[in-house]
Amino acid sequence: MTEACNLVTVHRKTGVINVPRIIRVRSHSPSTETVYVRLLLGQTPKQWEEAADALAVALKAERVGVERVRPQVIALIVQRSEPFTQVIIPPDIPADADAVSLRQVYLGETEHGTDWYAPLIGQHWLVAGATGSGKNSVTWMALRACAPLIRDGLVRVHVVNPKGTELNALRPVSYRYAETDGDIVEVIQGFWATMQDRKKVLAEQGRRTFELSRETPLDLLVVDELGAVTGYGDRSLTKGVQAVLPLILSQARALGGSVIGALQEPTKDVIPQRDLFSLRVCLRATSAGHVDMVLGEDMRRRGALADEIPNVAESAGIGFVVKQRSRTPMRVRAAYCDDSDIRELVRVAGWPHTELTTTAAG
Ligand SMILES: Nc1ncnc2c1ncn2[C@@H]1O[C@H](COP(=O)(O)OP(=O)(O)OP(=O)(O)O)[C@@H](O)[C@H]1O
Ligand SMILES: [Mg+2]
Numbered sequence: 001m002t003e004a005c006n007l008v009t010v011h012r013k014t015g016v017i018n019v020p021r022i023i024r025v026r027s028h029s030p031s032t033e034t035v036y037v038r039l040l041l042g043q044t045p046k047q048w049e050e051a052a053d054a055l056a057v058a059l060k061a062e063r064v065g066v067e068r069v070r071p072q073v074i075a076l077i078v079q080r081s082e083p084f085t086q087v088i089i090p091p092d093i094p095a096d097a098d099a100v101s102l103r104q105v106y107l108g109e110t111e112h113g114t115d116w117y118a119p120l121i122g123q124h125w126l127v128a129g130a131t132g133s134g135k136n137s138v139t140w141m142a143l144r145a146c147a148p149l150i151r152d153g154l155v156r157v158h159v160v161n162p163k164g165t166e167l168n169a170l171r172p173v174s175y176r177y178a179e180t181d182g183d184i185v186e187v188i189q190g191f192w193a194t195m196q197d198r199k200k201v202l203a204e205q206g207r208r209t210f211e212l213s214r215e216t217p218l219d220l221l222v223v224d225e226l227g228a229v230t231g232y233g234d235r236s237l238t239k240g241v242q243a244v245l246p247l248i249l250s251q252a253r254a255l256g257g258s259v260i261g262a263l264q265e266p267t268k269d270v271i272p273q274r275d276l277f278s279l280r281v282c283l284r285a286t287s288a289g290h291v292d293m294v295l296g297e298d299m300r301r302r303g304a305l306a307d308e309i310p311n312v313a314e315s316a317g318i319g320f321v322v323k324q325r326s327r328t329p330m331r332v333r334a335a336y337c338d339d340s341d342i343r344e345l346v347r348v349a350g351w352p353h354t355e356l357t358t359t360a361a362g
Helices: 045-050 052-058 135-151 166-173 181-204 226-232 235-242 245-251 288-295 339-350 353-361
Strands: 021-029 032-038 063-070 073-079 105-110 115-118 124-128 155-160 176-178 218-223 257-263 279-283 318-323 328-334
Touching (some): 021 328, 045 052, 052 063, 105 135, 124 135, 135 166, 135 257, 166 339, 181 257, 226 257, 235 245, 245 257, 288 318
Parallel strands (some): 124 257, 124 279
Antiparallel strands (some): 021 032, 063 073, 105 328
């Protein structure tokens, strides 16, 4: 196989063919294998990167990624199959807030054929991916789960929507909503002020931990284009946000505040506090280097080939998360909320609970 891909060397004098040696093979998921290879003298990882397509054909794989491990050793990440060939339809919104558990929010499916859930209460989520990768499908799924609780006053949504598109359907059901730089700073600083008030309320109640109630609802800060807000936006914007966002990320969890941030370029200056996000999703990435920046060290090598997800609409919503216990990446696909699903969520969330109470009483 290496011969067919021009990855062997031939001794000039003796004519002996040198074949690269496989050091070990690891499989961290049903769809990928990682093959560690010792390079031959004179070979460069770049040669293997250039041969990746040929290797994929030779290995009958969907695609092959190449990762430098240490001098002379590379890892071939072989993706055997694509587990997601269909769009995943979101489940119905429960009518009753009691039927929703924010400790287990349905987001889509995993490559193991199981449902993909994540806790939202007391957690922050980071969704990274190139333009068109489907970042907002994760946000919409969280909001669908929250819809009956928003209606009942148990969840308040603070929306930061710098692009002014995509999330603007949320305007009527947002507790606070911002598009312009000035408003964004105000909403994010206001979120922090809410958290500080919450601290006092919990102290008054003699409680150390937050419990979901009308008096102490879950405050959910949804930030689209987190990179613009914290990194490359106007100085007045980023300065105002940088003053409080680290505090929110480090302290809000225990107070009933959660953050969902969507991000295109996961560079360090843009998101210095990656580890404070307990759920990190890496959808299609434009560079191999982005994968570990989002998911953590060695995750691409262990199979998170997010940069190899094809840039086509059929792949939107596909990405990777890290299974915390085993520290291995898992391919996932978020369910897709189309416009009518979004309208439904806004309708459910916006139904005034007073009206519901009257209806129930009548
Ligand atoms: N989970 C999904 N499953 C299938 N298709 C999806 C999914 N999510 C999004 N799509 C499709 O991909 C398109 C782009 O999605 P979306 O606008 O959420 O991308 P984005 O990552 O927010 O991009 P941008 O950074 O440009 O805002 C959608 O219009 C939709 O057609
Ligand atoms: Mg978007």
